[in-house]
Amino acid sequence: MSTQMGSQAVERASALLSLIVESGAPRTFSSLVDELGLAKSTTSRLLQALERSRLVHRDRTGAFRPGVLFLVHAARPSALHDLSELARPTMERLSELSRETVNLAVPRGNQVVQIDQVDSRYLIGATSWVGVDVPAHCTALGKVLYAYGALQLPPGDLECRTPHSPVDRRQFDHALVEVRRRGWAAALDELELGLAAVGAPVRAVDGTVIAAVSVSGPTSRVNDFGIPKLGDLLVAELRGLSALLGHHPARKEGVA
Amino acid sequence: MSTQMGSQAVERASALLSLIVESGAPRTFSSLVDELGLAKSTTSRLLQALERSRLVHRDRTGAFRPGVLFLVHAARPSALHDLSELARPTMERLSELSRETVNLAVPRGNQVVQIDQVDSRYLIGATSWVGVDVPAHCTALGKVLYAYGALQLPPGDLECRTPHSPVDRRQFDHALVEVRRRGWAAALDELELGLAAVGAPVRAVDGTVIAAVSVSGPTSRVNDFGIPKLGDLLVAELRGLSALLGHHPARKEGVA
DNA sequence: CCCCAATGTTCCATAACATGGAACCAGTGT
DNA sequence: ACACTGGTTCCATGTTATGGAACATTGGGG
Structure with a gap:
């Protein structure tokens, strides 16, 4: 398989993002970790990157929700x-x-x-x-x-x-x-x-x-x-x- | 700077995604290439990864639009x-x-x-x-x-x-x-x-x-x-x- | 009040993976 | 037929992601 397709990091980050967006409810860090089976460290770094890019947002409880980018899009006519x-x-x-x-x-x-x-x-x-x-x-x-x-x-x-x-x-x-x-x-x-x-x-x-x-x-x-x-x-x-x-x-x- | 923050690929991909989503109109490949100043090859691979993850969608004209994930989110009550x-x-x-x-x-x-x-x-x-x-x-x-x-x-x-x-x-x-x-x-x-x-x-x-x-x-x-x-x-x-x-x-x- | 448990983040050596230049392919106009 | 734009694939290189373990931080519970 994998006819050499590059961008593993991006795919993993995307997977995280999809999980967060698709489950209506806010996702907790650990639920993401063991749903994707990635190392805690990796997950943490990827989420940080996504957060920096405003793709996810960490609410006051520490749970992850879709970021402003999704909001901006949803608010568009x-x-x-x-x-x-x-x-x-x-x-x-x-x-x-x-x-x-x-x-x-x-x-x-x-x-x-x-x-x-x-x-x-x-x-x-x-x-x-x-x-x-x-x-x-x-x-x-x-x-x-x-x-x-x-x-x-x-x-x-x-x-x-x-x-x-x-x-x-x-x-x-x-x-x-x-x-x-x-x-x-x-x-x-x-x-x-x-x-x-x-x-x-x-x-x-x-x-x-x-x-x-x-x-x-x-x-x-x-x-x-x-x-x-x-x-x-x-x-x-x-x-x-x-x-x-x-x-x-x-x-x-x-x-x- | 860059206190070693990892995830450069993810950040680049996110930048692409942001551009695509934030500009209301569909973005063309080359416009993305020279707006971010990345190599064509890199851009291509990143976009492919994003497309595989349904974060962007390439319409019939070949232009990039926000993917289904955004749609799903926007369609949520x-x-x-x-x-x-x-x-x-x-x-x-x-x-x-x-x-x-x-x-x-x-x-x-x-x-x-x-x-x-x-x-x-x-x-x-x-x-x-x-x-x-x-x-x-x-x-x-x-x-x-x-x-x-x-x-x-x-x-x-x-x-x-x-x-x-x-x-x-x-x-x-x-x-x-x-x-x-x-x-x-x-x-x-x-x-x-x-x-x-x-x-x-x-x-x-x-x-x-x-x-x-x-x-x-x-x-x-x-x-x-x-x-x-x-x-x-x-x-x-x-x-x-x-x-x-x-x-x-x-x-x-x-x-x- | 202290200790333990749970939850995340930072470090670091390793090598896997992303990178960009160049070659390559597909249209499109001339 | 040919040059040209727009995009993908290849490949050697070394930059960058990886995960284990150590390290914070928070929060109970006894």
């Missing part, structure tokens, strides 16, 4: 744009297979914000949603994000948009269980009569759901395509996208 | 929480000095989202704003973010909340010029009668404004304190915060 770029190929493929509108959304604050869209191939289809503010519990994207804890359902009554909108919190919670079981969510005529959507999660390396993708169109066409078929299609395609984000869903051995 | 933590001491100090409510906001999409708040020391003061959706052009935070290009003023009429709300776009643009000149923005009775706020920007290492902090309270008390005094206070305190983010505003030599 453009931060989410990169995700769209990464997701584009997948979305295009979904668009081609389903011929319906494909949307990408992330949780932000306590809202679902749509950050990208590939339009339907049909003349009649879901129109641009980007930026539009809708009750999340009536959407497939929202359900996915709620189901996987990427978003908290705010207390209070559930807004009702159509006779099919979910209104009972108990029932809704149950629906979320079902979403987790299947791996995808559907919203048929719940936001607007005649509008249907199916959505599934995008996972980061640690399994956290950080985004959702949906396919949406007229209920009739979506039904014709087959809701479960669409759900499975989404799940399959998004598995690939999650892999790009470093997520390996139970790592099948198979191909080297 | 918790991403902005770190900024709050970093800003907390500054905000506390501002709270203590002004005794009024202090707010921290970042641009997100095309909206101002408040991510942290230190409550007024008075019994009567600005109440919690976090998450509340208000017309940004009527707020000090909004004005700051608009003034420094962290946010684009959407086309269309300016919503009018009080007789003092800015409504004329021409006048508003002029006001923004003034904000840039002074370094801080004020909004007196513009959002709600009797509510006043003064805000100033937080800058990242490259000078980009990535957030804003405001002090707000009853117009009478804020006036008593002195608007310009408050403005200057904010600017002074936030200079320190920006420094934590790596911003050095014209680097005074002074102390080592």
Whole structure:
């Protein structure tokens, strides 16, 4: 192996950095030491270097957190744009297979914000949603994000948009269980009569759901395509996208 | 110098990474080579290592962008929480000095989202704003973010909340010029009668404004304190915060 | 109050690894 | 076909990372 690839120190430092960033919680020095199996001294030096470069930050408790550089990036308006770029190929493929509108959304604050869209191939289809503010519990994207804890359902009554909108919190919670079981969510005529959507999660390396993708169109066409078929299609395609984000869903051995 | 601090490779790699992340735009290989003055070969190897670790990503044009790790972090709901933590001491100090409510906001999409708040020391003061959706052009935070290009003023009429709300776009643009000149923005009775706020920007290492902090309270008390005094206070305190983010505003030599 | 345990950092001899110059390869324009 | 820019691979060299052990530092516990 190792066709002579240089930069071992950098790789080790990067590994440290990844651990720190990927685990949401602050990491302690020793946890890093024995997770990577490096000498204490080496780990210490590498972390110092990363700290000097503001890539990690050591909080008052002595634990390591992502450094300011990550902060600066996250605070940029453009931060989410990169995700769209990464997701584009997948979305295009979904668009081609389903011929319906494909949307990408992330949780932000306590809202679902749509950050990208590939339009339907049909003349009649879901129109641009980007930026539009809708009750999340009536959407497939929202359900996915709620189901996987990427978003908290705010207390209070559930807004009702159509006779099919979910209104009972108990029932809704149950629906979320079902979403987790299947791996995808559907919203048929719940936001607007005649509008249907199916959505599934995008996972980061640690399994956290950080985004959702949906396919949406007229209920009739979506039904014709087959809701479960669409759900499975989404799940399959998004598995690939999650892999790009470093997520390996139970790592099948198979191909080297 | 160099009291023997080890990890030169890591520092170089980190420098590359910082350049890539801090400049909003994708960086080309050669621009990196001659900005850091490293050998082409060295740069190439370091970048390869960073790419293997998913810290940078090479887009189809061959330019380098922040890698998935940054994406994953930015997409985390918790991403902005770190900024709050970093800003907390500054905000506390501002709270203590002004005794009024202090707010921290970042641009997100095309909206101002408040991510942290230190409550007024008075019994009567600005109440919690976090998450509340208000017309940004009527707020000090909004004005700051608009003034420094962290946010684009959407086309269309300016919503009018009080007789003092800015409504004329021409006048508003002029006001923004003034904000840039002074370094801080004020909004007196513009959002709600009797509510006043003064805000100033937080800058990242490259000078980009990535957030804003405001002090707000009853117009009478804020006036008593002195608007310009408050403005200057904010600017002074936030200079320190920006420094934590790596911003050095014209680097005074002074102390080592 | 002292001693021990846990957690990190600094030292240092060793050699492994990163380094940069040059050769090399792939496009691209002329 | 040729020169040129932009990037990667090769390789001998010695600079620089490495890990074990010694050395701080902190924090309990008896």
